[in-house]
Structure formats: C-alpha cells, structure tokens
Amino acid sequence: MKIALLGYGRMGKEIEKIALSRGHEIVIRKDVDDVIDITLADVAIDFSVPSSAYNNITNCINNKVPVISGTTGWLDKYNDAVALCKEKNSAFIYASNYSLGVNIFFELNKQLAKMMSSLEDYNISMEEIHHTKKLDAPSGTAITLAEGIIENSSKNNWELDEKTSEENIPIVAKRIPDVPGTHTVWYDSEVDSIEIKHTAHSRKGFALGAVVAAEWILGKKGVFSMKDVLNIR
Ligand SMILES: NC(=O)C1=CN([C@@H]2O[C@H](COP(=O)(O)OP(=O)(O)OC[C@H]3O[C@@H](n4cnc5c(N)ncnc54)[C@H](OP(=O)(O)O)[C@@H]3O)[C@@H](O)[C@H]2O)C=CC1
Numbered sequence: 213m214k215i216a217l218l219g220y221g222r223m224g225k226e227i228e229k230i231a232l233s234r235g236h237e238i239v240i241r242k243d244v245d246d247v248i249d250i251t252l253a254d255v256a257i258d259f260s261v262p263s264s265a266y267n268n269i270t271n272c273i274n275n276k277v278p279v280i281s282g283t284t285g286w287l288d289k290y291n292d293a294v295a296l297c298k299e300k301n302s303a304f305i306y307a308s309n310y311s312l313g314v315n316i317f318f319e320l321n322k323q324l325a326k327m328m329s330s331l332e333d334y335n336i337s338m339e340e341i342h343h344t345k346k347l348d349a350p351s352g353t354a355i356t357l358a359e360g361i362i363e364n365s366s367k368n369n370w371e372l373d374e375k376t377s378e379e380n381i382p383i384v385a386k387r388i389p390d391v392p393g394t395h396t397v398w399y400d401s402e403v404d405s406i407e408i409k410h411t412a413h414s415r416k417g418f419a420l421g422a423v424v425a426a427e428w429i430l431g432k433k434g435v436f437s438m439k440d441v442l443n444i445r
C-alpha cells in the first residue's frame with residue numbers, strides 16, 4: 213500500500229516505522245503547507261496540526277484518496293468533512309485515539325457511566341496528562357470520554373476546570389515532559405471512589421491502530437470510526 217503521511221512529526225515518524233514493518237511504502241511526507249499530488253498515494257494518514265488538518269483531509273476527499281485522521285483540536289469542522297466525504301463518495305475516518313486499549317476503555321467508560329447515572333452521591337471528574345509539546349487541551353481522547361459520559365448520564369457538557377459541578381464534567385489537563393497520554397475518570401463519594409484509567413506507555417499503540425485503520429479502509433466508501441475497524445459491539 214502506498215501511504216501519504218500528512219504530518220511527519222512524532223506520530224508521522226512512528227507510523228512510518230510500523231507501516232514499513234508491515235510491508236507498506238511511504239510515497240509522501242508532508243510537513244508544511246505546500247502543494248502535493250495526493251493521488252500518488254493509495255491512502256493518506258493525517259497526524260498534523262489543528263490548523264492544517266481540515267485542508268489536508270479535504271484535499272484527500274476531493275481527490276478520492278481514503279484518509280485516516282488522528283489530528284485533534286480541529287473538530288469544529290468535522291461535520292463539514294463528513295458532508296464533503298458523502299458528497300464526493302470518498303472514505304474517511306477520524307478517531308481521537310487509534311489505540312486498541314483506548315477504544316476498549318471508551319466502551320468501559322460508557323458502561324460505567326450508565327451504571328453510575330442513578331447514583332447521586334458520586335461526583336464525576338476527569339484528568340488527562342500529556343507531554344508539554346501538546347497544542348490542544350483538553351485532549352481529543354478526554355473529549356471523547358466526556359461525550360461517552362454525557363450520552364449515558366444527566367451531565368450536559370464538559371469544562372476545563374478543577375471544580376465539581378452539578379451539570380458539567382470537570383476535566384483537568386496536565387502537561388508533564390514526555391508523557392505519551394494518560395486518562396483517568398473518577399467517581400467520588402463520601403464513602404469510596406471508583407477510578408478507571410488508561411496509560412499509554414509509548415506512541416506505538418496509536419501508530420499501529422492508524423496503520424491498521426489505513427489497511428482496513430482501502431476499497432471502502434463512507435465515513436467510519438475505530439469501532440468499525442476494530443469491530444467493537
Ligand atoms: N488520534 C490519535 O491516536 C493520536 C492523535 N495525536 C494527535 O496527532 C497530532 C500530531 O501529533 P504529534 O505527531 O505528536 O505532533 P508533532 O508536532 O510532532 O507533528 C505534527 C507535524 O505536522 C507538521 N505540520 C505543520 N503544518 C502542516 C501541514 N500544513 N501539513 C502537514 N503537516 C504539517 C508539523 O511540522 P512543524 O513542526 O514544522 O510545524 C509537525 O511535524 C496532534 O493533533 C495530536 O493531538 C497524537 C497521538 C495519537
């Protein structure tokens with residue numbers, strides 16, 4: 213498979229290693245806002261920056277090159293990308309987190325939220341910890357976790373805050389050198405606490421998931437998620 217890497221930073225380089233080890237070829241490495249012939253690639257993988265993700269993705273969709281995006285912090289334009297993909301009959305996946313472990317954690321989080329939804333004595337809170345180079349906060353993964361809780365509880369929204377809140381889920385974002393990504397959800401009452409936590413030990417799991425998604429999407433048309441790729445029910 214000929215792969216275009218849109219974004220050749222920490223993730224782009226990790227994805228390259230995994231892609232080569234699985235017998236794929238990297239035909240484009242894009243790190244700036246320049247013009248490229250995306251049709252040289254069978255599939256594109258975008259791990260770039262929030263300000264360039266939408267243009268990278270729509271360039272692929274317009275040229276009918278299937279695109280996997282992991283870039284976070286651009287989701288105000290997600291619905292436009294979905295509409296364009298349907299209009300052009302192309303193929304697109306966005307996931308805030310491509311690791312298998314986090315996608316299992318997303319489902320566990322929803323189940324726990326459902327079970328906790330009628331227990332009024334518990335206060336919910338979340339924390340995400342990432343390396344100091346991260347541009348966005350809270351992380352895309354933390355937002356997906358919060359959305360999973362909102363779907364399954366009486367909470368209305370999330371907020372970047374330390375305070376407990378009746379309506380919203382407080383998310384604390386910490387930046388510590390070299391941390392690949394740690395996410396925790398707590399339910400605290402006077403008598404006890406329940407905690408679920410995912411700790412990434414490196415970027416390898418994110419990169420492997422992105423390459424698996426790229427292999428999976430080849431030949432398909434539509435807008436998909438990692439639940440489709442991993443067949444999580
Ligand atoms: N979904 C997931 O599983 C994961 C998502 N991420 C997300 O992926 C993104 C990238 O993360 P990471 O690799 O750590 O970040 P990096 O900063 O290491 O890499 C981003 C790269 O994109 C480059 N870039 C800048 N402008 C463009 C452009 N117009 N087109 C293409 N590339 C461009 C940057 O170049 P320069 O430095 O010269 O500006 C940089 O090399 C982030 O949004 C992060 O949150 C990260 C890990 C997992």
Ligand SMILES: O=C(O)C1=N[C@H](C(=O)O)C[C@H](O)C1
Pocket residue numbers: 284308309342346347350351352353354392393394
């Ligand atoms: O920027 C990162 O590094 C990561 N970003 C993603 C996010 O925002 O959730 C995924 C992972 O946690 C690493």
